[in-house]
Amino acid sequence: MIQTLTGDIEFIESLRGKKATLLLALSNTKTANIQASEGSSQNQLTPTISSEFICTGQIKSMDIDPQELSNSAHLTRYIHTKTPFGRIELLDLGLETKPKLNYFTLHDFEIPISQNIAKGANIDAQAIFEKGINFGQSYQCKDEYIILAESIPSGILTAMTTSLALRYKNKEDFSACSESKTENLLKLALSNINEKDDLFAILSKVSDNILIFNAGFILGLNNSIPILLAGDTHMAALLLIINRILKLMGGVMETSNLALCTTKEVVEDSNNNIKNIVETPLFKINSYYVDYDLLDSECQDITGSSGALIYGILNGLTKEDISQKI
């Protein structure tokens, strides 16, 4: 059920049976307000209420039926009840509304919500990157490895914009651009980039807090503990940023403990190409996807739970368990 996308199966197999800390990176970007107005179901409260639900099975910050949450949130919660994570911790990387949680560790980095990329996201990229580095250098994981997942409405758009602004020619690798208004947002964002902008100036204009922070976080961890980046092309775009930072600094990074995972849904989606993104950087990593053949076509939108799915499988959860839930 776990398939290798790049590299070798051994890395993920070495984590079988071990407890992981689930880190949920959460942020809003005002880009989502604009993108949402064209009919996208993006909701700025999604990171907040999804994380509340995953942690407790209840929603605190909004009066809605949990059934309205994504399949991804439900599946992650289900897996946490069947094969519990060692702990769940939250990274507040610029939220409109903080999750109403008192017993779960919420790392607050005092990062403001980023602005609409059409007008320049106005992110202090250097400062956020340094916060990520510091967090990575000081973080003491109480479990044996980290699963890093994320929730940021309009994230695929900011990931694509970031990649193109960093002069990767890989627009087709991302799937955010199906609607004309989104296409327009992309053009406006890129039009703000000047020839003279350095790497961090570019990120400040077109990226988002999660990508910038996590680039620092990964570099700060410096391969000291296994970490599984769980998500879609937004998470993969993190590798593209790290690649540019390493080039800028003339550095190299050990990546034997760094891997990415996603779902078959993403891998087989002809509107993007996550494998291309993973293979673009100079460094190589192992990557995997969950091959959930038993799930039928109505089970979309579970990519956000790819880390949880792999964790469940590595801890004995069967296809039947997962199918039954869905």
Place this chain on the structure above:
Amino acid sequence: MIQTLTGDIEFIESLRGKKATLLLALSNTKTANIQASEGSSQNQLTPTISSEFICTGQIKSMDIDPQELSNSAHLTRYIHTKTPFGRIELLDLGLETKPKLNYFTLHDFEIPISQNIAKGANIDAQAIFEKGINFGQSYQCKDEYIILAESIPSGILTAMTTSLALRYKNKEDFSACSESKTENLLKLALSNINEKDDLFAILSKVSDNILIFNAGFILGLNNSIPILLAGDTHMAALLLIINRILKLMGGVMETSNLALCTTKEVVEDSNNNIKNIVETPLFKINSYYVDYDLLDSECQDITGSSGALIYGILNGLTKEDISQKI
């Protein structure tokens, strides 16, 4: 399957997936010899042999078929085999017969068995309370939280007597008083209390070693680690004692890491009201009960395993697993 009785679900959810130390507080009181003679099934060896069985699956100190042990002991043992505790440790708070265990940590506090409350229990309450304080201050938990369970024949009677002697007007909150001999024991016990008796003098006459020690233990821990008090109205009465001690000392106690759990059996028993007891003190705590709807009516007497049940659920045990065992 875990329901909130008071407070919020988040505390217990934050323990999901984490290992706990099960502390078994064990004691006898000679009150049980009197209560037993009227046909109660109280057995002074119950704490000893139940703890032997929970730890090892065998009984050492008595020649009986394990089938004769309570459902509670069997269920706790079952859960320890399916989703094992990090460790089990025993607190000898005055046992006639020490458990025959060499590899399990047995904390021996050299506390004598308390006497029959009808004649005055003759407990050195101050000394036992201080032993509890010292233990709480020095205890190094090797797991992420503590589940405190207990076994003391006639415990509900001593809990009720203690509560009434401490001038709570809540006799109906306890269920020990259905028989006339028990009612008589209660009256005799209360008749020993004088106007001039201070808190510890009262406890010395009508209480039991476990209630007094654990009041000190909880205060000694001072909210430093999550602790789940598992049991019935006897365990809840601990809160009433702590409440009086805090009043006497003019102190307050942080309780964010203190919670209580019981079973649906206790919550729905119209002969007592554990929720009232939990809500009586000035301090507030989270409390929970296990809602084991799938278990049929012959499955009484599992309240002693409420901590184990919650632990099992928090570590992936399903209703089906539990029902199957019972």
